Amino acid sequence: MSNKETKSDVILIGAGIMSATLGTLLKELVPEWEIKVFEKLDHAGEESSNEWNNAGTGHAALCELNYTVEKPDGSLDISKAIKINEQFQVSMQFWSHLVNSNLIQNPRDFIMPLPHMSLVHGEQNVTFLKKRFEALSNNPLFKGMEFSDDPEKLKEWIPLIIQDRNLDEPIAATKMDSGTDVNFGALTRMLFDQLESKQVDINYKHSVQDIKRNSDGLWELKVRDLDSGTIERHTAKFVFIGGGGGSLHLLQKSGIPEGKHIGGFPVSGLFMVCNNPDVVAQHQAKVYGKAKVGAPPMSVPHLDTRYINHKKSLLFGPFAGFSPKFLKTGSIFDLVTSVKPHNVITMLAAGTKNLSLTKYLIQQVLLSKEQRMEELREFVPNAKAEDWDLVVAGQRVQVIKDTEAGGKGTLQFGTEVITGADGSIAALLGASPGASTAVHVMLDVINKCFPEHIKEWEPKIREMIPSYGVSLMEHPELLKEIHHSTAKTLSVTDMSGALEESSNEEYKVLNEKN
Secondary structure, eight states: OOOOEEEEEEEEESOSHHHHHHHHHHHHHOTTSOEEEEESSSSSSOSTTSTTTSOOOOOOSSSOGGGSEEOTTSOEEOHHHHHHHHHHHHHHHHHHHHHHTTSSSOGGGTEEEOOEEEEEESHHHHHHHHHHHHHHHTSGGGTTOEEEOOHHHHHHHOHHHHTTOOOSSOEEEEEETTOEEEOHHHHHHHHHHHHHHTTOEEEESEEEEEEEEOTTSOEEEEEEETTTOOEEEEEEEEEEEOOGGGHHHHHHHHTOGGGTTEEEEEEEEEEEEEOOHHHHTTOOSEEEOOOOTTOOGGGOOEEEEEEETTEEEEEEEEEEEOOSOSSTTSOTTHHHHTOOTTTHHHHHHHHHHTHHHHHHHHHHHTOOHHHHHHHHHTTSTTOOGGGEEEEEEEEEEEEEEEETTTEEEEEEOSEEEEEOTTSSEEEEEEOTTGGGGHHHHHHHHHHHHOGGGHHHHHHHHHHHOTTTTSOGGGOHHHHHHHHHHHHHHTTOOSOHHHHHHHHHHHHHHHHHHO
């Protein structure tokens, strides 16, 4: 036992993109506040934020078909796509502010321009995609979206997918050249480097074991130094639990009523990565398909160009898997120990409601490499097994809670923040779109947890995020201005054509750099 005890204004648990974003926002708003970070691993951005553990799509609803739902009357509900796109615009504005303030030096180290595409097969799906295109392209947020069902045009857009394909059935795609590939691992590390330079006390290899409220209103954390094995005690006025899948256990330990009747269901992911540079060079886009009937939203297949460590890569997936761990580096007892008297009925209800999901996960776990290759060949008809390797991605813990709409034990596919009534503690749970909307989500935390400061902080927030509190969809001139300025600052001005032409050359240059 160590005698070490400290008092801070803010403690952030977990060194992922969420804590990095909240810490950076707070340091910009109140530089004098003392902030401490505890991370059980030895580096920042090693779990869900890591570039190999997520799709890096920069989710802006440009290509994800599950964000636009067909209603019973045949019309399309695009409200979720609008909401997610507006939230991503907030992230882009904040990142631009960081570049303009010299807090990030080279945006190309974490963000690259890349077309986002949706691809469908079959007459019914082509009709749906055309309807989606018409609904979205009339909206200022999705201006510039293109649609084609012409195989020759598609061959120009996605040669790797169209070549050697049997075109007996209808096929169509939409394309947005303003899409991006975001390396959230690199961005997380950049933000923590900045925070460290501003005297934020970042403690790696420190695991938070317990959290409780003291009689003086402060939160006390029991923290184990994993190198020495000693236990330290740290107190703070405000605690943010941003530990990915590990957040649920700590939320339960806090004892706040808002954390009751909530469970978590872990889903692991696998991607196939192409190891043949000649194949990688033939594809320059993120192409999202449609989830199979009965498959969950997180299973939407996509073929993605990625830029990881300045090297162009090609990934296909995700294939779902099951592990009872809540983190990639977690314990096999995570799921069992998360079941408490207050959430056991919620968890059991979720189990009975989601038998089809359980069956789907079991089927996915049992897939052989050749069966996975067959799924890949639906995208790349001539894919060869020797060109592709399997990579284990991060763990996602989907939130289970009781809702009015879904009743007991409803599985939530999204990102959720649980906040204590007095705003002194907040925990982030859930999964996609997660990292892409981190700035919006953390501004939400700031609004809920520091209401007494918002009036004073608003001018600075508007300086960082010009659209703060405004719907960009309803202000097309502001949207146009923001699109132009963020694209310029982040060096993501549309250059997809140039990138396509130079992809072979660029691949060589990027590989030489490494």
